[in-house]
Amino acid sequence: MKTIENPNKDTWSDILKRPTQTIGDIEATVNQIFNEVRQEGDKAIKDYTLRFDGVSLKSNVVTPEEIQQAIQNVPEKLQNAIKKAKKNIEVFHTAQKTSKIDVETTNGVQCWQEKRPIEKVGLYIPGGTAPLFSTVLMLAVPAQIAGCKEIVLCSPPNKEGQLASEILFAAQLCGVTKIIKVGGIQAVAGLTFGTDTIPQVYKIFGPGNQYVTVAKQLATKFGVAIDMPAGPSELLVVADEEAKASYIASDLLSQAEHGADSQVILVSTSKELISSVSEEVEKQIKELPRQDIAEKAIANSKLIYIENNELALELINQYGPEHFIICTKNEDFYVNGIANAGSVFIGNYTPESAGDYASGTNHTLPTNGFSKAYSGVNLDSFLKSMTFQKISKEGLLNIGETIELMAEAEGLQAHKNAVSIRLKDLI
Ligand SMILES: NC(=O)c1ccc[n+]([C@@H]2O[C@H](COP(=O)([O-])OP(=O)(O)OC[C@H]3O[C@@H](n4cnc5c(N)ncnc54)[C@H](O)[C@@H]3O)[C@@H](O)[C@H]2O)c1
Ligand SMILES: N[C@H](CO)Cc1c[nH]c[nH+]1
């Protein structure tokens, strides 16, 4: 891994660049696929599934028989692990429910806010290099708690034209209403425009590679909402001499194995730790089945020595990692100071993969610096806040003149009239 020592601030943005392509690089492909899916519907979906996933499907809708078979295929031990993870995710996301806010802003003027589920949601489950069935739990569990009516799941088929049994098992466990075998840009297009087999939805959720992420961002032009840009995985670890090099290396590799365009970074105030982590990465990577992928990601990754914690924190906040691990003596300094991160993991016994699977937090998180402005998926992502108001006669007498004066000043006579016509009856 590349080591950088005390980089000058002018060089930070260069050092912290992500290895992914930009919207500009992928936009033309997205536009073409969107146009074709919009015009030709399922025919275009079928053609692109053949082109990108190498399989020609008679039907892309998962049948009840396929789901039953999938349940048989998943070993009991794994079924129980999935159920245990689901329970923790449920507990954490149920706790995110908020109560109705109800206030009288002026005598006779009652205002309240309540949340309502988004009725139709689309969940994207990555499946290009590994079928991420854990993502089904991360998206379908909060969708179900929120009360979404139509929960459509899309994921790319394998070469046999199937979805992994674990994806189907998790989907039926969490109340998904329709499952479609389609991935990549074409899946996002299907959910945005709707086809004969893919329902059009109001909001698209889920992580994916850079093609999926850019497609989601561009889909918003057509009126569909998205959770956030959740692209290639990232991890930044801050650690000092107290940290254990083998643990840190294992965490870095856990995110490096996601994809060649993943990025992992170690920031440390200890040169000794940096060199031990580097050695450990070399050692551990050789044992990984996905060594090839991890090696490519490691080539994009950095070990950064910074001599003081204040500067290190500034650099971390400039980067805004998706995942942030803190393994330092003074963990409170980083816990309190972190302004931009998707999810934070604290201490030697909190591997990032705990959040990926089973601690209860959500693993669908903003990448590419979007943690500066976006939250990761949570219960509220599946809800809309609606406001209500009820004004009594007394209330209108109390605020009527205020409205009239403001409407008149904005030059909107009809707005004023809607109050005046009522006030006349009351005075
Ligand atoms: N940020 C998060 O919350 C989060 C969570 C989990 C996974 N991830 C990321 O999700 C990604 C999963 O990627 P994946 O590739 O394994 O699965 P994927 O399902 O995201 O993408 C596979 C699809 O990409 C499309 N595709 C591939 N090459 C293409 C090309 N050249 N042009 C157009 N389309 C193309 C194909 O349609 C294919 O079906 C990884 O990058 C991982 O890091 C992120
Ligand atoms: N680390 C990924 C989020 O960036 C989520 C995931 C799913 N499975 C394993 N990991």
Ligand SMILES: [Zn+2]
């Ligand atoms: Zn992961």
